[in-house]
Amino acid sequence: MRARVVYASKSRVKQESITYEDLAGPAWKGRICIRDGQNAYNTALFAHVIARLGTEKAEGWLKGVKANLAKKPSGGDRDVAKDIASGQCDIGLANTYYFGLMSKGGSDQKAWADSVKIILPTFTDGGTHVNVSGFAMAKHAPNRANAQKLAEWLVSDAAQALYARQNYEHPVRSGIPLDPLVSGFGELKPDSTPLTEIAKNRKAASDLVDKIGFNAGPGS
Amino acid sequence: MTTTVPRSSTGTGRGILARMTYWDRTALAVAAFVVLPLVAIVGFAATAADGGLLAYPARQVLASSAGETLVLATGVLVLALVIGVCSGWLIATYRFPGRDILAWALILPFAIPTYIAAYAYVDMMDYFGPVQSAYRALMGYQMRREYTFPEMRSPGGAIVVTALVLYPYIYIASRAAFTLQGANLMDAARNLGCSRMEALRRVVLPVVAPMLVAGATLVLLETLNDIGASQYLGVNTLTVAIYTTWLGKGNLAGAAQIALTVLAAVVGLLWLERSLRNNPRFTLGSRNYRPVTPPDLTGWRGMGALALVTLPVVLGFVMPVATLIRAGWRQFLIDGIEREMLQALGNTVMVASLATVAILMLATLLAFARRFTKLAQTRAAVRISGIGYAVPGTVLVIGLLPALGQFDRLLNDGMIAMGWTRIGLVLSGSIIAIVVAYTIRFLAIGLDQVDTGLSSLSRNTDFAAFTLGCPEHRLASHILAPALRPVLAGAAVLIFVDCLKELPATLLLRPLNFETLATQLYGHAARGGFEDGAMAALLIVAAGLLPLILMNRMMERR
Numbered sequence: 001m002r003a004r005v006v007y008a009s010k011s012r013v014k015q016e017s018i019t020y021e022d023l024a025g026p027a028w029k030g031r032i033c034i035r036d037g038q039n040a041y042n043t044a045l046f047a048h049v050i051a052r053l054g055t056e057k058a059e060g061w062l063k064g065v066k067a068n069l070a071k072k073p074s075g076g077d078r079d080v081a082k083d084i085a086s087g088q089c090d091i092g093l094a095n096t097y098y099f100g101l102m103s104k105g106g107s108d109q110k111a112w113a114d115s116v117k118i119i120l121p122t123f124t125d126g127g128t129h130v131n132v133s134g135f136a137m138a139k140h141a142p143n144r145a146n147a148q149k150l151a152e153w154l155v156s157d158a159a160q161a162l163y164a165r166q167n168y169e170h171p172v173r174s175g176i177p178l179d180p181l182v183s184g185f186g187e188l189k190p191d192s193t194p195l196t197e198i199a200k201n202r203k204a205a206s207d208l209v210d211k212i213g214f215n216a217g218p219g220s
Numbered sequence: 221m222t223t224t225v226p227r228s229s230t231g232t233g234r235g236i237l238a239r240m241t242y243w244d245r246t247a248l249a250v251a252a253f254v255v256l257p258l259v260a261i262v263g264f265a266a267t268a269a270d271g272g273l274l275a276y277p278a279r280q281v282l283a284s285s286a287g288e289t290l291v292l293a294t295g296v297l298v299l300a301l302v303i304g305v306c307s308g309w310l311i312a313t314y315r316f317p318g319r320d321i322l323a324w325a326l327i328l329p330f331a332i333p334t335y336i337a338a339y340a341y342v343d344m345m346d347y348f349g350p351v352q353s354a355y356r357a358l359m360g361y362q363m364r365r366e367y368t369f370p371e372m373r374s375p376g377g378a379i380v381v382t383a384l385v386l387y388p389y390i391y392i393a394s395r396a397a398f399t400l401q402g403a404n405l406m407d408a409a410r411n412l413g414c415s416r417m418e419a420l421r422r423v424v425l426p427v428v429a430p431m432l433v434a435g436a437t438l439v440l441l442e443t444l445n446d447i448g449a450s451q452y453l454g455v456n457t458l459t460v461a462i463y464t465t466w467l468g469k470g471n472l473a474g475a476a477q478i479a480l481t482v483l484a485a486v487v488g489l490l491w492l493e494r495s496l497r498n499n500p501r502f503t504l505g506s507r508n509y510r511p512v513t514p515p516d517l518t519g520w521r522g523m524g525a526l527a528l529v530t531l532p533v534v535l536g537f538v539m540p541v542a543t544l545i546r547a548g549w550r551q552f553l554i555d556g557i558e559r560e561m562l563q564a565l566g567n568t569v570m571v572a573s574l575a576t577v578a579i580l581m582l583a584t585l586l587a588f589a590r591r592f593t594k595l596a597q598t599r600a601a602v603r604i605s606g607i608g609y610a611v612p613g614t615v616l617v618i619g620l621l622p623a624l625g626q627f628d629r630l631l632n633d634g635m636i637a638m639g640w641t642r643i644g645l646v647l648s649g650s651i652i653a654i655v656v657a658y659t660i661r662f663l664a665i666g667l668d669q670v671d672t673g674l675s676s677l678s679r680n681t682d683f684a685a686f687t688l689g690c691p692e693h694r695l696a697s698h699i700l701a702p703a704l705r706p707v708l709a710g711a712a713v714l715i716f717v718d719c720l721k722e723l724p725a726t727l728l729l730r731p732l733n734f735e736t737l738a739t740q741l742y743g744h745a746a747r748g749g750f751e752d753g754a755m756a757a758l759l760i761v762a763a764g765l766l767p768l769i770l771m772n773r774m775m776e777r778r
Contacts, residue, residue, distance in 0.1 A: 074373040074454030078748030086347030087363035
């Protein structure tokens, strides 16, 4: 599991908790950075917002986030940390494991990671949005038995420990030790909305990004 | 084998099919192979449900991405013209210190694909990059908010980055034009009492302009083709819209409609190019050409000219390459040479080699067809076969992949019907798809080279061979083809390197777990770690230098 969380400036953001809904509020005007709204991680989050708030409120929310942007959406998740480190924005949305990868990366990237802290956001009365590495088998797959074995191995303790250790992800099973860096974020409570509900809204989310002109950035 | 129809029999009463030789049939088949995927796009576009692009919000996507594309293309063209014409003019009409080296160095940015230029420029110019860090240190700033600094991730940034690596198209054309026509016209105009600037504006530029049309068209086509730079710099062009509409929204029909729009724009552009090139307002007989020793620029004028023409080389080549070397070296110190990069290198060489061989074979066949045919239709077919160079890779894939998929489905259904096992996605799920795409995209390069080479071989050879009873295919295989060898070698380098740099089509067509240098670099950049691909980028640029060396030799021979 890869949680989509808030990266916040250590020096300029004092609070330690936040909701996804808060991001559209006036307190963050001109302070948010995010990558391209059509990126799969973002459309997934926006689809989740639609699933929880309904289409109409979700549109208002996304408009609010857009109005709060510090710059036109661009770059990748690491650029969010970079832009916070450079002072272009104070908070941003990104996946947890990038933080781990940057912390263990070259000196530049480590400096970006060092300037931010991770806040695990939640929905009001809900949990955190997570992306999963899923496994799907084609209906007519010729090697069913082997595929089944692979699927079972992927959710085994050994494989899940690899995800936790190598890529700083949250294992899908309990009882697997987290990387110390990741456990430092606090306890992750994935939101209970079924993934199928979120997936259903994916196209709607992508259309919403186009409709409100999210990628055109603030003030457009 | 079909026998050759006697060359004298062009009786009007006979059907065209009867008059076709195997050359004609080959040319028509190749043209069909190239055009089919483009026609397929029309088919897929027509399958759009719910009103397609005319429905909201797709209409809005099309409008906004068309707008961003127009701004980008216009900006790139204007900037490339300014850089290309100025440097071409200075190099062609004056002599100053360093001129001979710069005449060559000005084409170096060609070696850098647009996406690599974008990665390098963001790395170089962002907050933590050397340029902005130095600026902060110099001015005593701490935070990004305290000062304004050009943002590379913007339409303006994309225009500058793209123009800096595409201006050589204009430079080469303008240098040739000014060398041929500049001095004579300039002399004439000044004799008639014009000042230097006036002569340039009223006489030389109007004559030279039509000669720049082809270069300008190439600049625009390359800009349309780009996906890596636009996406990275946050410019939502039509190419990017095709990509997100298809992959992000799973809407092939919508993507096909955008692709069709791009295709229409490309056809319009080519038509415009032809009509501009075919109606030059002035012509100057080549017999009037008089080589003139260019006047010397000395002192501060010479230094000024040197500085002006050095700038594009520094910005378009030296600085990006220095950035790549710095990032690549740091990467090397951390990871050494990674196995995945070597694997991508192997993959790249494999697909590029296969495509190069395929293109050279088809191009040679087409060039022979053009030489031997009596039919206007065949000459048209040969011309159409080269259309792929104008079609953006993303657009091509939209037609190609579903077409190959259909073929695979029929094949598998057929195999099952025959009682055999299915053999899987032979074309659409393998590297064959990439090879086919490269072949269509870059056939024009091979065709252009081979055709030029072939027309330099005298027709008298053909007539002599025919008189001695040698049939066309023997003439082709035993006499003309061997003479073409050096041309084929040169063409192979040009094609190979273009395949090696190709990103948009490869990105969409590569099978699972198959990366080329370009797609691997793209992946690293998309994950925000362009440095991890810096060595791959350096390899691409180094390979990109090879055709420049060749081109330079060809230009000097002229």
